[in-house]
Amino acid sequence: MAETLNVGPNRRQPPKGSRLGLTEIWNNVGFRNLAYQVLVVGSVLALAVFMVSNAQDAMERRGISTGFGFLFQEAGFDIGEGLIAFQSTDSFLRAYATAVLNTLKVSVLAIVFATLLGVMLGIARLSSNILIAKLSSAYVEVFRNTPQLVQIIFWYTVITQLPPPKQALSMMDVAFLTNRGFIVPWPADNPAYSWMVVAFAVACIAAVMLLRWADARRRVTGQRMRVFWLNAALLVVAPLATWIAFGAPTEVSVPELKGFNFVGGLALSPEFLALLLGLSLYIAAFIAEIVRSGIQSVGKGQIEAARAISLTRGDTYRKIILPQALRVIVPPAGAQYVSLVKNSSLGVAIGYPELFNVNNTIITLSGHTVEAIGMMMAIYLSIAFAIAAIINLYNRAVQIKER
Amino acid sequence: MSASISFATPKSTPRRPPPALEAGVLLWLRRNLFSSAYNTVLTVLALWALFVTIPDFIVWAFIEAVWWTDDPQACRDASGACWAVVVEKHRVMLFGTFPYEEHWRGVIAIALIVGMAIASAFKRLWSYWLFVAWLGVTAAVLVLLLGGVFGLTPTGTHQWGGLPLTLLMFVGTVVGGMPLAVFLALGRRSRLPAIKAMCVGFIEIVRGVPLITVLFMASLMFPLFMPEGVTINKFLRAQIGMILFFAAYAAEIVRGGLQAIPRGQYEAADAIGLSYWQKTNRIILPQALRIVLPALMNDIIRAFKNTTFVSIIGLFDVLGATATALEDPLWVLFALEAYTFIFVLYFVFCFSMSKYSEHVERDLSKGRNL
Numbered sequence: 001m002a003e004t005l006n007v008g009p010n011r012r013q014p015p016k017g018s019r020l021g022l023t024e025i026w027n028n029v030g031f032r033n034l035a036y037q038v039l040v041v042g043s044v045l046a047l048a049v050f051m052v053s054n055a056q057d058a059m060e061r062r063g064i065s066t067g068f069g070f071l072f073q074e075a076g077f078d079i080g081e082g083l084i085a086f087q088s089t090d091s092f093l094r095a096y097a098t099a100v101l102n103t104l105k106v107s108v109l110a111i112v113f114a115t116l117l118g119v120m121l122g123i124a125r126l127s128s129n130i131l132i133a134k135l136s137s138a139y140v141e142v143f144r145n146t147p148q149l150v151q152i153i154f155w156y157t158v159i160t161q162l163p164p165p166k167q168a169l170s171m172m173d174v175a176f177l178t179n180r181g182f183i184v185p186w187p188a189d190n191p192a193y194s195w196m197v198v199a200f201a202v203a204c205i206a207a208v209m210l211l212r213w214a215d216a217r218r219r220v221t222g223q224r225m226r227v228f229w230l231n232a233a234l235l236v237v238a239p240l241a242t243w244i245a246f247g248a249p250t251e252v253s254v255p256e257l258k259g260f261n262f263v264g265g266l267a268l269s270p271e272f273l274a275l276l277l278g279l280s281l282y283i284a285a286f287i288a289e290i291v292r293s294g295i296q297s298v299g300k301g302q303i304e305a306a307r308a309i310s311l312t313r314g315d316t317y318r319k320i321i322l323p324q325a326l327r328v329i330v331p332p333a334g335a336q337y338v339s340l341v342k343n344s345s346l347g348v349a350i351g352y353p354e355l356f357n358v359n360n361t362i363i364t365l366s367g368h369t370v371e372a373i374g375m376m377m378a379i380y381l382s383i384a385f386a387i388a389a390i391i392n393l394y395n396r397a398v399q400i401k402e403r
Numbered sequence: 404m405s406a407s408i409s410f411a412t413p414k415s416t417p418r419r420p421p422p423a424l425e426a427g428v429l430l431w432l433r434r435n436l437f438s439s440a441y442n443t444v445l446t447v448l449a450l451w452a453l454f455v456t457i458p459d460f461i462v463w464a465f466i467e468a469v470w471w472t473d474d475p476q477a478c479r480d481a482s483g484a485c486w487a488v489v490v491e492k493h494r495v496m497l498f499g500t501f502p503y504e505e506h507w508r509g510v511i512a513i514a515l516i517v518g519m520a521i522a523s524a525f526k527r528l529w530s531y532w533l534f535v536a537w538l539g540v541t542a543a544v545l546v547l548l549l550g551g552v553f554g555l556t557p558t559g560t561h562q563w564g565g566l567p568l569t570l571l572m573f574v575g576t577v578v579g580g581m582p583l584a585v586f587l588a589l590g591r592r593s594r595l596p597a598i599k600a601m602c603v604g605f606i607e608i609v610r611g612v613p614l615i616t617v618l619f620m621a622s623l624m625f626p627l628f629m630p631e632g633v634t635i636n637k638f639l640r641a642q643i644g645m646i647l648f649f650a651a652y653a654a655e656i657v658r659g660g661l662q663a664i665p666r667g668q669y670e671a672a673d674a675i676g677l678s679y680w681q682k683t684n685r686i687i688l689p690q691a692l693r694i695v696l697p698a699l700m701n702d703i704i705r706a707f708k709n710t711t712f713v714s715i716i717g718l719f720d721v722l723g724a725t726a727t728a729l730e731d732p733l734w735v736l737f738a739l740e741a742y743t744f745i746f747v748l749y750f751v752f753c754f755s756m757s758k759y760s761e762h763v764e765r766d767l768s769k770g771r772n773l
Contacts, residue, residue: 037597044601051628058627129442130435131449145753146746147708149715150722154746157738342613349715356615363623373624377612384611 118287152278192246334391499564660691700760
């Protein structure tokens with residue numbers, strides 16, 4: 001049938017002799033697609049060339065050399081705080097490293113706090129206790145519906161209006177809240193602590209392997225092995241043993257008021273605290289919404305079925321609700337984490353030395369605007385992509401496994 | 404058998420009320436607050452927390468607060484909040500550096516934008532004309548704020564500030580960003596590889612960097628890329644940055660809508676011989692945009708919150724203008740009260756938008772009960 005239709009007398013034949021006429025070429029889909037693309041790409045390229053040549057002219061006029069050589073020059077400015085030591089005689093490259101570490105420090109802590117608080121609030125919103133549910137939903141509405149920058153500046157104002165060190169708000173005389181920040185006791189420097197972290201990491205890996213082994217064994221033999229307590233013991237004993245092996249150092253640096261400020265202890269700066277609060281309290285509201293919708297997405301029948309086969313409350317949560325809810329929770333939560341890291345750049349508004357802030361100083365001092373902005377964009381993009389990659393890996397682990 | 408014997412009582416006994424614990428307030432309390440030991444503990448803890456904080460807050464914010472005074476010393480002497488700072492500085496906070504005698508123009512601009520936003524909330528008014536009306540209102544607001552015609556004193560964009568700037572920046576971002584977002588989303592689903600690659604590249608790069616760096620690029624790098632002598636004013640540059648950022652995020656949402664349209668719709672449009680743009684405009688987009696409206700509302704609310712970022716690159720939106728107002732050394736001690744005020748101001752705008760978006764979501768899901 002189809003063939004007869006195609007060769008039927010009604011089918012229009014291409015007019016002879018004009019096969020390569022302009023209309024025919026224009027009406028050719030392949031040609032047209034190519035033409036559109038050449039047109040768009042061409043105009044974008046032309047615009048880019050135009051702009052870059054303008055920039056080069058401007059640079060030449062101002063006598064600025066281009067290239068990344070400036071990274072090894074002396075920076076000539078100080079950075080208020082950092083995980084690594086930084087002096088004004090260090091290079092711009094080290095300034096970048098310090099700034100990135102500051103960005104990561106506040107972001108990682110904020111992600112941890114936001115997740116803990118967000119999960120609690122999300123579960124609380126579904127509580128059968130109406131007071132708890134309403135309080136949690138009030139929190140979510142207030143913190144979700146105000147700009148993050150306003151929140152950060154608000155917290156900064158609150159902290160800077162605290163009393164000065166002499167009249168510090170004291171917490172049992174060991175931790176102090178002042179307008180210079182939050183000063184807490186901190187273990188004195190000792191190699192034991194870094195080794196304890198290593199021991200803990202090793203214990204974590206061992207615990208995961210143990211879990212896998214127990215699971216594999218259950219599949220083969222059908223015997224269930226409770227490794228929970230064994231794992232818990234492992235995670236506690238490994239760092240503890242390391243600590244004892246290093247002679248159990250107990251020296252703690254306690255803050256003391258000397259003159260106008262505190263000496264000793266660990267001082268968390270007002271900028272750091274305000275940014276940490278602003279980032280984590282804001283994102284927690286979003287995480288709470290994501291967790292709530294994740295839990296609600298698990299069908300009621302699932303919970304009833306779990307009860308019908310007499311799973312305990314804990315097992316219902318762990319084995320039925322959580323795995324299904326995580327599928328809904330993980331992707332949007334990952335997007336929130338990326339957004340948190342990016343918004344740590346708001347630290348510039350209160351003077352926290354994170355990447356964007358330090359980059360501004362570097363631009364002013366070195367004059368290498370284009371390269372510095374390129375560096376900053378590349379760093380932010382790689383952090384965003386790294387988080388996205390980790391979340392994707394985790395997401396693959398919690399997705400439905402179809403066999 | 405005698406007919407007088409009856410097993411049914413001739414007169415009914417009065418109906419007894421349910422046990423006290425099973426009705427009224429007590430039932431409600433038991434169900435919602437004290438249903439288990441665990442819930443009782445939670446309730447007691449929450450009540451205790453409220454009891455510790457709320458009375459102190461009320462004393463600070465209302466009872467001991469100073470509402471009207473032009474003397475900062477009076478505020479210092481009081482133990483409560485100093486709302487007088489808001490009263491004293493409200494002109495600067497709401498209108499920034501706009502000339503004092505011309506503030507009435509700012510008030511009309513705010514009223515126009517808020518009025519249009521409220522009008523747009525009514526589904527009955529959704530039509531092509533609403534879009535035209537928005538263009539008209541935007542033009543009217545620009546005339547009001549720029550001046551120079553109809554006998555209005557000219558006021559340059561460098562004098563703009565406060566709430567009119569925040570609202571105009573917000574409207575400009577959404578009105579300018581939506582069409583761009585639709586084009587980017589269509590481009591990302593295009594069969595033409597070069598166009599697709601460019602759209603993907605733009606969207607992913609813009610979404611991967613902080614908004615503040617985009618604004619920074621727009622305000623600092625843009626002049627560098629222009630030929631010498633060509634300058635575009637600061638407000639417009641920030642506006643372009645905001646539009647690009649909004650468009651990249653909204654494009655991903657629109658793309659979700661495009662993907663949700665069943666294939667049959669595309670094929671049917673092709674079958675009746677519609678051209679690409681006819682198919683897109685009349686078949687695909689009306690359905691796709693409807694599906695993603697609630698998600699778009701979230702992005703629009705975020706765009707409103709994000710207008711605060713322009714204060715970092717030196718524009719005087721509400722936040723920037725408040726910071727300027729607090730440069731007055733007499734009042735700087737009461738920064739907390741001033742920021743609390745704008746906290747509430749932003750909350751009122753965002754909360755009403757978010758409540759409206761919930762309403763739209765419910766409305767759209769009617770009759771689609773799956």
